[in-house]
Structure formats: structure tokens, C-alpha cells
Amino acid sequence: MxxxxxxxxxxxxxxxxxxxxxxxxxxxxxxxxxxxxxxxxxxxxxxxxxxxxxxxxxxxxxxxxxGWSRRKREALMRGDWEAIQQASQRRGGRPPA
Incomplete structure (x- = not known):
């Protein structure tokens, strides 16, 4: 598999x-x-x-x-989907396009 x-x-x-x-x-x-x-x-x-x-x-x-940051990878390993979303936001708080 x-x-x-x-x-x-x-x-x-x-x-x-x-x-x-x-x-x-x-x-x-x-x-x-x-x-x-x-x-x-x-x-x-x-x-x-x-x-x-x-x-x-x-x-x-x-x-x-x-392509993800270390912070985002570590959130994935923890299963912390909220932190993944936060790490995905651009600086300034806008979500990516």
C-alpha cells in the first residue's frame, strides 16, 4: 500500500x-x-x-x-489541523489565494 x-x-x-x-x-x-x-x-x-x-x-x-515550513510539518505530525491552517496564512493574516 x-x-x-x-x-x-x-x-x-x-x-x-x-x-x-x-x-x-x-x-x-x-x-x-x-x-x-x-x-x-x-x-x-x-x-x-x-x-x-x-x-x-x-x-x-x-x-x-x-514545500511546507517546519512549523507546518510539526503541526501535521501532531494532527493539529488548526495550527496547519494558521501556518498556511500569509503574513498580515490574509489566507493564501
């Missing part, structure tokens, strides 16, 4: 990815063979995951979340 996921790296940064097989992908990351970014920041810890209906949907979520 396709998933989108967020890993926390040893340096405190976040890595966002998507995969068909979450368990296998996590093993790849843990062994240093998952991605160049995570291989230099081991160990990594799974902080959030969401199953999707298709790999295309998982990939779309991955790209969307990669």
Missing part, C-alpha cells in the same frame, strides 16, 4: 518521502541505502505516515509537504 511519510534525522531535520512498501523503505533508510540525505544523518526515526489510495497521491502529498 502506498504511503507518504516523515522521518526525523539525527540532526533534527525532517525528510519527507513516499513509497509503495513502507516497511522495506524504512529498512533502506535505516541501513543508509534509502536516500543520500538520510544516509548522512543516521539514525532516522519515523515520525508520521499516511496510507494513500495510489502512489501518485502519495507522491503528490510528498511534494506538497516538502
Amino acid at each position: 502506498p504511503h507518504v511519510y516523515i522521518l526525523e534525522c539525527s540532526d533534527g531535520s525532517y525528510y519527507v518521502g513516499s513509497t509503495w512498501d513502507l516497511e522495506a523503505r524504512l529498512q533502506q533508510h535505516a541501513s543508509g541505502k534509502g536516500a543520500k540525505y538520510t544516509s548522512r544523518r543516521l539514525p532516522v526515526t519515523l515520525r508520521w505516515t499516511q496510507a494513500t489510495d495510489s502512489i501518485a497521491e502519495a507522491y503528490a502529498w510528498e511534494k506538497k509537504i516538502q
Whole structure:
């Protein structure tokens, strides 16, 4: 089943990815063979995951979340939808167009 996921790296940064097989992908990351970014920041810890209906949907979520701020990613991991909405507002309090 396709998933989108967020890993926390040893340096405190976040890595966002998507995969068909979450368990296998996590093993790849843990062994240093998952991605160049995570291989230099081991160990990594799974902080959030969401199953999707298709790999295309998982990939779309991955790209969307990669563009988010740290604050917004952390709100997502907490399931704090109000904070996600607040983090989405432009400076000056106007919602994005």
C-alpha cells in the first residue's frame, strides 16, 4: 500500500518521502541505502505516515509537504489541523489565494 511519510534525522531535520512498501523503505533508510540525505544523518526515526489510495497521491502529498515550513510539518505530525491552517496564512493574516 502506498504511503507518504516523515522521518526525523539525527540532526533534527525532517525528510519527507513516499513509497509503495513502507516497511522495506524504512529498512533502506535505516541501513543508509534509502536516500543520500538520510544516509548522512543516521539514525532516522519515523515520525508520521499516511496510507494513500495510489502512489501518485502519495507522491503528490510528498511534494506538497516538502514545500511546507517546519512549523507546518510539526503541526501535521501532531494532527493539529488548526495550527496547519494558521501556518498556511500569509503574513498580515490574509489566507493564501
